[in-house]
Amino acid sequence: MEGTGWVEDPWVGERYEDDDHHDPGPDRWLPVYPPPRERTVAYVVLVDGRVVDTWHEPLQQSPWLGDPRVDKVERLWRREALVEQESAPWRDTVAWLEHLVGGPEALDGLTTDALPDEEFSLPTVAVGDGDVVARFRSAVEALDHLADACFGAEMRTAFRRALAAVGPELLGGRLPDDPLQVAGAVCWAVGRANGAMGPLGRVTQKAVCEHVGLKVFPAAKGRIVARLLGSAQPPWVSRPRALPDLEPLSRTDLLTSRVRRDIVALRDAALAAEARAVASAHERPGPVDDNAFVREDLAGR
Structure with missing residues (x-):
């Protein structure tokens, strides 16, 4: 072993002169490989x-x-790494606003008139069924009380319209839901869509439970109501961080005039920012603050 370094193999020089003397062992010790599988x-x-x-x-x-x-x-x-193309901030804003109101046509023609004070219209499927009519009447009374106590006249109209849309699904059939639970769920969906509840609104779930007489707020059923009222969110659409966190129902007839004014202002600010960027693309190649137009608009209101 003398003269053998750490890297050298001490057995390199040793070879059997006769291979017959080197018996690796019985055949049963040798590995057996299965035949290759047919591709x-x-x-x-x-x-x-x-x-x-x-x-x-x-x-x-x-x-x-x-x-x-x-x-x-x-x-x-x-x-090869995929190259992600950065989307222009105004395009993300317009795409999210279109999802809020129900499409590009709805966003282009959005008005800011106040919702009218209209009576509740009983769905046709409930006419003639006394039990279903009674459940609708209980839900309407609870929502009207909530609107008068916490929200206002426009929200009362939005509540009634939403109840007429989802009521046949929740209050009819063989296993109807509790009218007060349905009223709380409609309040959750429409209230969050108008920024009156949730992370933006001042009305809490506890206050709604106290006014309606609920022990537990039906937030899970509220998400069901939101899905029944709205449309599926496309995978390429997401809310920009600078925009208000509103529940997307994709309907304009459930939005109050205040929320529609905010949406119109954001729409106009985004389109103006796009026009300025297109006009000055060759003049100002430096970095641009992506959300500056949103912050400027929100600060000015």
Whole structure:
């Protein structure tokens, strides 16, 4: 072992002169490898996103034999980083506002008139059923009391419209919900959509429970009401951090004039910022404050 360094193999120089003398052991000690599996190609047929047929065939008998993509280990999408394109802030703002009111046409034609003080219109499916009518009457009375005590006349109209839209689903059928629970749920959805409850509003869930007579506030049912009233949020749409946190119902007939004025102001500020950016794109290549137009608009009101 003398003269052998740490990196050197002391057994390099030792070799058996006769391989017959080097018996590695019985055959049963040797590893047994199974035969290689036959490579197959799987086919999946989709029609409108629905699987209608599948089948397999050996790779050796398929047209994919010899295709360089079959044995390519390193995929392009694993090797090349995806380049995320930064979206203009006004586009994110306009996309979110469109989701709040129900689309680009609704946003373009949005008015700021106050909601009228209108009577509750009983849904047609409830006419003639005394039990269902009684449940609607109880819910309407609770919502009217809430509006008079905490919110105002415009919210009373919004409450009544929302109840007429979701009432047949929640108050009708064989297993109807409690009218007071439905009233609290409608108050949660419409109140958050108008910034009157939740993170922006001054009315708390505890106050609603005290006025309606509920022991526990039905926040979970309120989310159900919001889903029944609104539309699914597209995956490419999200609320910019500088904008108010409103519940998106995608309906203008449930928004008070104050909220619609704020939406119109944000819409106009976003479009003006886009026009200025397009006009000065070649003159000012430096960095721009993305949310400056939102902060300026909110500070001026």
